[in-house]
Amino acid sequence: MIRARHLILLLAALAASSCGKKDAEGTAPSANGNKSARSEDRTERGEGDDGDAVRTLKRSFEDALVTPDAASREKALEQVAWDGIDVDAGLARSAFEKLAPDSAARQRLAAHFAMRLAESNPDEAIGWAKTLAEGERAEALGRVAVVISNKEPERAARLIAEEIPAGTPRDRAVVQVLQRWSQTEPAAAAEWSSDFPAGAARSAGLKVTLAAWLEKDAPATAAWIEARGDDMLRTECLVAVADSLRRASPALRTQGVAAFGNVEIRGALEKLLAQPPP
Secondary structure, eight states: OHHHHHHHHHHHHHHHHHHTSTTOTTOOOOOOHHHHHHHHHHHHTTOSTTHHHHHHHHHHHHHHHTOSSHHHHHHHHHHHHHHHTTTOHHHHHHHHHHSOTTOHHHHHHHHHHHHHHHTTOHHHHHHHHTTSOHHHHHHHHHHHHHHHHTTOHHHHHHHHHHHSOSSHHHHHHHHHHHHHHHHHOHHHHHHHHHTSOSSHHHHHHHHHHHHHHHHHOHHHHHHHHHTOOOHHHHHHHHHHHHHHHHTSOHHHHHHHHHTOOOHHHHHHHHHHHHSOOO
């Protein structure tokens, strides 16, 4: 309970500081009344169960601020921010704000904060993530999408398509969402992955989705691939299927190939399987 309260306090403070005002749009929930405020005051004074940890963390923060080497200072500040999440929300916020804007360290922390908030309140997590700088926002929204996909994969897919620009965070989120979605609705997951423009995200997404679908229902997977009107997309699908069948047992490989009723497409798959793995 204490850890959850510290995280909420941290997210609320970060949202306020990123927007430049206390009641900024997307601010995470605040602490619960005077009791939480009194508890926070005790933590700030170094009292209570976390007193020693808070004092140690404060010394680490102070040492980090006067570290002359920039790289070492960033590393130390990042560590204070991580350690402070469940110990001292205010100190974690201070360390986060001292990190270089939109740095890799800030992006990692923002992604983690958003992920944890999304587990209890996806709407607030999305709102908070949208207040962040561009790189931090992409990482945070990607993590939120993955959390959402466990229960609402279509909503996660929309979030990625509408809010995350092309790039590594988006590609990573696409694959992770498809890994979950393909376990429950492989046909819908395949349709979504095929809608992406040709590129790394589509190729990786098709490999994940079609491998899961092929294992569950090879005839349905084959029929879907055969129905693709785009020759390039169909070939990409066959490459994904071949990659999956290479790792399958001989019996499953035979079944997978036999599922293709179109002689020409089946022949293309057999040629891919005869080639050495890429």
